[in-house]
Amino acid sequence: MPQNPERIVDHVDLFKQPEYKQLFENKRKEFEGAHSAEEVERVAEWTKSWEYREKNFAREALTVNPAKGCQPLGAMFAALGFEGTLPFVQGSQGCVAYFRTHLSRHYKEPCSAVSSSMTEDAAVFGGLNNMIEGLQVSYQLYKPKMIAVCTTCMAEVIGDDLGAFITNAKNAGSVPQDLPVPFAHTPSFVGSHTTGYDNMMRGILSSLTEGKKGKANGKVNFIPGFDTYVGNNRELKRILGLMGIDYTILSDTSDYFDSPNTGEYEMYPGGTKLEDAADAINGKATVALQAYTTAKTREYIAKSWNQEAKVLRPFGVKGTDEFLMALSELTGKAIPEELEIERGRLVDAITDSYAWLHGKKFAIYGDPDLIISVTSFLLEVGAEPVHILCNNGDGEFKQELQAILDASPFGKEATIWLGKDLWHFRSLLFTEPVDFFVGNSYGKYLWRDTKIPMVRIGYPLFDRHHLHRYATLGYQGGINLLTWVVNTLLDEIDRNTNITGKTDISFDLIR
Numbered sequence: 001m002p003q004n005p006e007r008i009v010d011h012v013d014l015f016k017q018p019e020y021k022q023l024f025e026n027k028r029k030e031f032e033g034a035h036s037a038e039e040v041e042r043v044a045e046w047t048k049s050w051e052y053r054e055k056n057f058a059r060e061a062l063t064v065n066p067a068k069g070c071q072p073l074g075a076m077f078a079a080l081g082f083e084g085t086l087p088f089v090q091g092s093q094g095c096v097a098y099f100r101t102h103l104s105r106h107y108k109e110p111c112s113a114v115s116s117s118m119t120e121d122a123a124v125f126g127g128l129n130n131m132i133e134g135l136q137v138s139y140q141l142y143k144p145k146m147i148a149v150c151t152t153c154m155a156e157v158i159g160d161d162l163g164a165f166i167t168n169a170k171n172a173g174s175v176p177q178d179l180p181v182p183f184a185h186t187p188s189f190v191g192s193h194t195t196g197y198d199n200m201m202r203g204i205l206s207s208l209t210e211g212k213k214g215k216a217n218g219k220v221n222f223i224p225g226f227d228t229y230v231g232n233n234r235e236l237k238r239i240l241g242l243m244g245i246d247y248t249i250l251s252d253t254s255d256y257f258d259s260p261n262t263g264e265y266e267m268y269p270g271g272t273k274l275e276d277a278a279d280a281i282n283g284k285a286t287v288a289l290q291a292y293t294t295a296k297t298r299e300y301i302a303k304s305w306n307q308e309a310k311v312l313r314p315f316g317v318k319g320t321d322e323f324l325m326a327l328s329e330l331t332g333k334a335i336p337e338e339l340e341i342e343r344g345r346l347v348d349a350i351t352d353s354y355a356w357l358h359g360k361k362f363a364i365y366g367d368p369d370l371i372i373s374v375t376s377f378l379l380e381v382g383a384e385p386v387h388i389l390c391n392n393g394d395g396e397f398k399q400e401l402q403a404i405l406d407a408s409p410f411g412k413e414a415t416i417w418l419g420k421d422l423w424h425f426r427s428l429l430f431t432e433p434v435d436f437f438v439g440n441s442y443g444k445y446l447w448r449d450t451k452i453p454m455v456r457i458g459y460p461l462f463d464r465h466h467l468h469r470y471a472t473l474g475y476q477g478g479i480n481l482l483t484w485v486v487n488t489l490l491d492e493i494d495r496n497t498n499i500t501g502k503t504d505i506s507f508d509l510i511r
């Protein structure tokens with residue numbers, strides 16, 4: 001049917017037209033060899049059963065929707081929080097296109113990173129020439145202050161030696177000798193984006209601080225970890241400002257991934273100044289806001305900088321209390337009244353919503369540190385975790401989380417699943433349903449299947465706008481988390497009670 005350019009039909013309406021319906025039906029029959037609708041329905045129902053759950057959990061050789069990303073994605077994220085930094089990925093172009101679009105789709109912001117575009121010849125002879133040419137072109141075209149190099153699986157499988165390659169490239173004159181070119185090996189067949197973040201953060205800090213040990217600067221360093229809420233770094237800075245604490249954030253992606261539209265394109269907005277990062281070695285202490293994205297970095301800081309490197313999680317009432325008290329103890333600065341008032345507001349907000357949350361059963365999946373912070377907060381408001389699924393968590397994470405669950409009267413029913421994917425999560429939701437679940441945008445397919453209300457918290461969030469702009473840490477962040485959860489439940493009650501004269505007994509104006 002010819003289209004009228006004055007009246008372009010949206011695809012939703014377009015594909016309802018008879019010719020498209022016929023086309024889809026033909027495709028199903030002729031090319032896909034599809035089973036009958038009844039058979040599809042029968043198998044779909046069976047996949048909701050306990051019998052299928054047991055088969056699903058016996059699965060070993062296949063991962064379906066893994067709930068984690070590749071190492072270089074996390075490495076790029078860590079690098080982009082430093083001033084003027086261009087991530088350079090030694091490996092195949094397709095991988096890098098995926099990392100860039102993944103971050104761009106979440107933030108609705110451009111994400112600059114280059115790839116050395118290794119192809120078959122590099123796979124056979126090694127990627128040294130790609131590195132020499134790639135660094136030269138990147139430096140000349142994009143004028144970065146630092147190029148942070150990581151790898152994809154391809155470069156790792158053939159065994160490219162980044163340290164030697166970068167030295168060779170500098171000797172060949174690709175980039176100036178004094179240009180910082182830190183690197184991290186980031187093979188995606190082990191670990192996840194959280195490991196990649198840690199590897200790159202350690203690589204950058206060790207490169208920038210080499211030979212910089214000097215006079216103590218009295219500052220506290222903060223490592224946010226793979227935290228994709230730009231509001232969190234801003235909230236952290238506000239809290240530190242209120243307390244009068246001098247700090248360096250390693251690294252700060254908040255301006256890069258939330259840059260203003262001024263009409264001028266800026267390739268490297270914001271970021272931690274390289275000189276501040278180099279001086280971090282002379283700081284008073286380092287505080288990581290996540291544990292499992294910073295393990296190697298903290299170990300490096302403790303050993304090489306001879307600096308205390310602790311984990312503090314400023315999430316929920318208890319977490320934020322502990323965070324502020326620890327900062328006060330570390331710096332000798334008092335906790336200002338303004339923060340005490342904010343605490344009172346969060347406690348008040350929890351009291352307002354408690355009746356709707358107490359005893360509500362939930363499931364959650366995501367990165368280890370996100371799970372710990374969100375689950376701790378939900379336990380504080382009386383919600384009860386049932387399924388906790390973490391593909392990229394390890395034994396230490398399980399132990400820490402189990403201790404949190406054991407310490408709460410609401411954590412008794414929870415099971416922690418490590419190394420499982422979202423298809424496992426689906427079986428859990430069907431066989432042991434919950435009142436709501438928490439996850440990233442990939443969970444919307446589970447929401448559609450199971451009809452269980454979903455709260456979008458985590459990364460990536462592709463299908464809702466602006467959630468990443470909010471803070472989730474501190475007392476203010478607690479109010480945001482509370483708002484998202486309680487209103488999801490109230491929306492669901494409205495949805496279930498909205499038939500006039502039939503189910504609207506509880507379709508209330510006031511909740």
Ligand code: SF4
Pocket residue numbers: 070071072094095098151152153154188189
């Ligand atoms: S798993 Fe390896 S090859 Fe695949 S996208 Fe990630 S880095 Fe590239």
